[in-house]
Amino acid sequence: xxxxxxxxxxxxxxxxxxxxxxxxxxxxxxxxxxxxxxxxxxxxxxxxxxxxxxxxxxxxxxxxxxxxxxxxxxxxxxxxxxxxxxxxxxxxxxxxxxxxxxxxxxxxxxxxxx
Numbered sequence: 001x002x003x004x005x006x007x008x009x010x011x012x013x014x015x016x017x018x019x020x021x022x023x024x025x026x027x028x029x030x031x032x033x034x035x036x037x038x039x040x041x042x043x044x045x046x047x048x049x050x051x052x053x054x055x056x057x058x059x060x061x062x063x064x065x066x067x068x069x070x071x072x073x074x075x076x077x078x079x080x081x082x083x084x085x086x087x088x089x090x091x092x093x094x095x096x097x098x099x100x101x102x103x104x105x106x107x108x109x110x111x112x113x114x
Contacts (some may be wrong), residue, residue: 006053013057017064022072026065029093
């Protein structure tokens with residue numbers, strides 16, 4: 001198998017991992033098991049290149065899942081910080097007391113013009 005096909009398979013598995021991770025939530029413990037499975041296939045069957053390639057594909061799949069989960073977590077964290085900042089800003093605006101400005105009545109206008 002040529003190196004370009006191997007790179008293609010790795011990229012395809014990484015993108016498939018991103019796709020799978022964005023569709024469903026995958027627990028960290030399961031993701032750790034997938035990593036261990038990939039390492040297991042690579043280390044025990046080093047002589048058989050097709051099984052080693054499958055192990056690396058599993059690793060790249062797990063890396064794609066991990067990457068999308070990390071990105072989604074950072075996005076949620078950023079949105080949470082923004083929401084807290086808006087709540088804090090609203091509280092600060094409520095604390096600011098503006099003076100009550102009344103419009104002058106018609107009697108007051110006459111006194112001012114005289």
